Amino acid sequence: MSTERMPNPAVLIPEAMEALMALNKAVAGAGVDGKLLALSHLRTSQINGCGPCVAGGVHQAQQHGATADQVHAVAAWRETPWFSDEERAALALTEAVTRLADRPDAVPDQVWDLAAKHFDQKELAALLLNIAITNAFNRLNVSTRQQAGKW
Template identity: 35%
Template sequence: MEIRLDYMKVSPDSLQTLLKLEGYVQKSGLDQKLVELIKIRTSQINGCAFCIDMHTKDARAMGETEQRLYLLNAWREAPFYTKSERAALALTEAVTKISDAGVPEDIYEVTRRYFDEEQFVDLIMAINAINCWNRMAISTGMVPGDYQPAAHK
């Protein structure tokens, strides 16, 4: 596979816009391991190999277990996720596939049990951010494999 075009060179402003959105998510106070699970699950749904590669590497660098990463696409059947993570993953799937059924009331209610109003908005921003990154990566043909995570604290 070859990259179709390097959007970062063609349109640096588009990259800066995505980075601003990413910066918002990073400063939101959401647990960073949860944010990585959101990024991976969204990327699985969207079929973004580049982002799956990137975010599984980032999650591992943060100490995420192989077992939880391997079973993320079957999180409902796996006992390795907390109730709050399950709520966030259900919201992730609903927002990513929003044209299917919107965000059903039961998903909203369960998510709100674990996340306050501001955190709920932050979750939506995190989900929207990775959906934007996925769409850019898939549309421009970004190729997985070369990404190396930065050292995490």
């Protein structure tokens, strides 16, 4: 196991952490179900290999009512019966936005249109901001080798 390179940069610059936490608070208050936001956070963090955020995402999802099946199978959500159509649309958008460089049309119309069928513009904004902030935390944690369980 590799060792931490430095503390999380947002911890070293408290104003940055305050800004990130304010963004999280705004997203949480925008009307999107907390379980859905947590599942999106968890899936993003799995894709990016961010141990602290995966661990935190599992805890957060459970706090918001995600079942054990959902938490354990979110990486394979397409192949399971445990996710609603709304959750599936959010997870598809989550994967596309997190993997922008994986295809020429990063967020295909099919993915966007399905999400827009389930979420209004404010909810889509919250979901996109949730994905973006999770990717930001993932990049800070992974590049500095933050370890899960060191809170």
